[in-house]
Amino acid sequence: MLLDNNSMENRKQTSKSLAPPVSKTNPLAAVAATLHNPTILHPAITIRGYEVLRPNREPSAHLALELKTQSLNDIHQHLWLAGPPTAARALHRQKLLGRNILVTEDPNEHLVWFEAYIFIKPLPDFLLDWATWNDILCLDQELHEAACGLLLSYAWLVRHKSDLAIAKESGLLPKDMSWPDWVEFLDAFLDKIDCETLSGVSKRYRYGELRLSRLNTIYRLAPPTYSLRNLVRGYQSRSTWYQAFFDRHFKWMLAVFAVLSVVLSALQVGLATTTLQGNTPFQDTSYGLTITALFAVVAGLAMVLFVWLGLFFYHLLSTWHNNKMVEHRRLASTSTT
Incomplete structure (x- = not known):
């Protein structure tokens, strides 16, 4: 009082x-x-x-x-x-x-x-x-x-x-x-x-x-x-469709892959010329960039798969938890009445 x-x-x-x-x-x-x-x-x-x-x-x-x-x-x-x-x-x-x-x-x-x-x-x-x-x-x-x-x-x-x-x-x-x-x-x-x-x-x-x-x-x-x-939803949760999520957050990967594709094509053209075929530094650079591009593609696909699995299990557990909360509230209200 x-x-x-x-x-x-x-x-x-x-x-x-x-x-x-x-x-x-x-x-x-x-x-x-x-x-x-x-x-x-x-x-x-x-x-x-x-x-x-x-x-x-x-x-x-x-x-x-x-x-x-x-x-x-x-x-x-x-x-x-x-x-x-x-x-x-x-x-x-x-x-x-x-x-x-x-x-x-x-x-x-x-x-x-x-x-x-x-x-x-x-x-x-x-x-x-x-x-x-x-x-x-x-x-x-x-x-x-x-x-x-x-x-x-x-x-x-x-x-x-x-x-x-x-x-x-x-x-x-x-x-x-x-x-x-x-x-x-x-x-x-x-x-x-x-x-x-x-x-x-x-x-x-x-x-x-x-x-x-x-x-x-x-x-x-x-x-x-x-x-x-908050890590998943941010400040304001917009579309929860996976396609919309990956469109918003992983568009940059398409730009990276496009740049790598252009670089590898240029290297391939260079290796076809007689001037660069015997150039050891160019050969080493081409080898290094090829391995890097392959690693980047594999890492990018692995990251997308990891994020997709994380989102899938997060939404699954969130739905389960929300259903449990609703059921608990219903039982509590029933017991009080």
Whole structure:
């Protein structure tokens, strides 16, 4: 009971020190007011592992999944490898770069890009609502900082009328949001944020766009997140088909084999000439490169086979373990009822 009282006291002190960065009478309050119905304000359900959360009954747990970027915070000291510590480009610049916007609801994927795609999380409607800030977000400093960071990222993304049009078209912002209201809302929000030090903003938003390929490498090799699961899946698991996996990670082998093929063909032509047939250094070099090429082919095929077997047994054991976990949870729930 003492711990509960201390926890409540800490929450009260936190709520006193934090304030909503939006006002009750902000120009977008009308948009938020139309969403006060809880069934509209939040998604239907939220999944956390094997647990099903109902946002309207467990708002704090749901908002943590909606806003916190724990996966990126865990590797924050390595994020400089994945992107520069600058603001993200505006949406019209993303289009000019040839990037397609992919909507994601995972805050850990927000502003992560690969090839010609960039993931962007739609701005949650509850961030326009003063009551949500005052009653829930301001009671948790980490949650407050994450929410401020997500709002700040939209200040980066939507700077011009063209950006707002793209955001509406992509489903990132409400359709009925007007440009003057957005400008006024952002102006008031930025007055309450230290844009120089970002002291009240989640540390993930010290960086803007992050490259997915480098995040995958960091997650596979960095000590804070090193595990067998992360070694296989990386930061974001894309297609689990073996063909897609080998296409992504072993294309370089085709280039190596192509170079070796050209070199060996050149050596064969050289050995056919009378000038080089009696050249001992050339003969020795040809012999060495031939043995090296054969060894490289055998080693490459062995590596592919080893990786394939490793992936096969990893997925087999993972499936078995997940089935056991589901069965155990079912038995536990049955015994309690």
